[in-house]
Amino acid sequence: MMYRTVGFGTQSRSLKPWMIALLIVLLLTVVAVTTGILAHLLVSGQKTEYYHGTFKISDLQVNRNSRQNNTYNLKDLKEMSENLVDEIFIDSALNKHYIKNQVVRLTPEEDGVKVDIIMIFQFPSPEQRAMIKEKIHSILNQKIRTTRALSINASSVQVNAMSSSTGKLTVQACCGKRVVPLIVNRIMSGDIAAKAAWPWQASLQRNNIHQCGATLISNTWLITAAHCFKNNANPHQWTVSFGTTINPPLMKRNIRRIIVHERYHSPAREYDIAVVQFSPKVTFTDDIRRVCLPEASASFQPNSTVYITGFGALFYGGESQNNLREARLKIISDDVCKQPHIYGHDIKFGMFCAGYLEGIYDACRGDSGGPLVIKDFKDTWYLIGIVSWGDNCGQKNKPGVYTEVAYYRNWITSKTGL
Structure with a gap:
């Protein structure tokens, strides 16, 4: 639409101030709406894609209990591998598309460790996945050959595209990740937890009454305290629920097995640990995820x-x-x-x-x-x-x-x- 400020013929008219103000508001509204539509189209045109990569770190040994310089524990290797892949793609032609990566498995072998990693990108929908896969593989290959952070056999690098559903489920199945950001600038003194804040938390219930807490460590196993079962260890009388409220629960499962440490004897407090198996298994989501377990050699400093x-x-x-x-x-x-x-x-x-x-x-x-x-x-x-x-x-x-x-x-x- 075109607005005229001068009339036809020899007579000229000026627009009144309120009309000029109205026209400006209308123009700004049109611009804002157009910008919003374009932004939406640009964002909606981006598709999250998952790629499964593998490579082998050679010339090292993994020892869960050793502190020697020539050995690594798996937690260190996970962090080093994720940092390396971050650096590779942040400093590459795909840096605008790269989101993050996550190591999902470390497999110790005789001459090294095999790393399985999920890499997450965002690309415009029309992009060809085969071409993207080759580009990712090429970048990994080139960068890995020159890295000194880890000794990686470049010929061991492989990349395969994953479906969005498989990729998302694989990432969700990784331990110790939560979608709710942690508020670290305030002391928390018994505050109510946000939904999905602690997705590994469980409630152990006997006859549908909460008795103890527990922690999800796999899709079928919980870990808890042995003293929770000192009066009753019959699995048929116990259930477990998940979610941030006991009633209503997000999900409930039946307890299949209760394994109390063999050397726990109440009222003594040593060996106060038990593992609990439930069925059927849970599917990991943003609200239900497993926590990571530390290695046997792990130690944590006072005041942490x-x-x-x-x-x-x-x-x-x-x-x-x-x-x-x-x-x-x-x-x-x-x-x-x-x-x-x-x-x-x-x-x-x-x-x-x-x-x-x-x-x-x-x-x-x-x-x-x-x-x-x-x-x-x-x-x-x-x-x-x-x-x-x-x-x-x-x-x-x-x-x-x-x-x-x-x-x-x-x-x-x-x-x-x-």
Whole structure:
């Protein structure tokens, strides 16, 4: 539409100020709508694509328990591999299309380690996948030949396109990832957790009543505290639910097997660990995902920030809550926790303390068996502790005591194969 400011013939008219203002508003509206439509078309024209890559890191050995310089643990190799692929594509012709990558499997072999990695890109819909695959393969090949970060056999590099559904499910199945961003600028003292914030949290229930927390470590296995079953270990009387509320639950499953550590004997607190198998298996989504397990050699420094979650009571003697809550704590050193006025000799092998000596923030009744987690610099979450015991809740000089998952790592593998 064209607006005229001068009339026909010899008579001329000026538009009134309010008419000029109206015309400007109309023009700006048209421009804004047009820009929005173009932006939508550009974004909607981008399609997320997944590519499965493999390569072999040679001339190294993997030893889960060794600290020697010529060996690596799998966690280090995962981080190094992901960082390398990030650097390769950020500094490549595909940098505008590259989103991220994720190592989904590390397979130790006689002369090295095979790496399976998912690479995620966004391309305009008309792009040819075969051509993209070849380009990705070419970039990986060229860059890997010149890298010094890891010794990779360039001839071992392979790339294959994946369907969107398979790619998404594979990434979701990776441990320790969550879609809800962590708010780190405020102290959390029992705040209600956001939906999907802690997708590995589970509620163990007997006769449909919450008893303990648990943590999802695979699509059929949970890990929890042995003392949760000291009065009843009959799997037919237990169920597990997932989600951030107990009622209504996001999903429920029947318990198939309860395996309590053979050396756990109540009222002793050592060996307070159990694994629980349920059926049918769960499908991983944004709301339900497994946490990562640390290696047996893993150690975590005092004063590190960790997080607990659970449906437990808000004060000693209180009732369990329907909504999942979260709190941020600090790891307390054994030297401090073993002081006579704290817990003294009650802190044994396979235990550690977390919380604050001032009290206030702590696990409580109903949180038992639940997760204490920590995240690495790649925002991957690891289960390092299981809520075990403590004197009351949030009492001064009586922080929470947790079962050390790394200490029992080999036992977990022996029972679950994980």
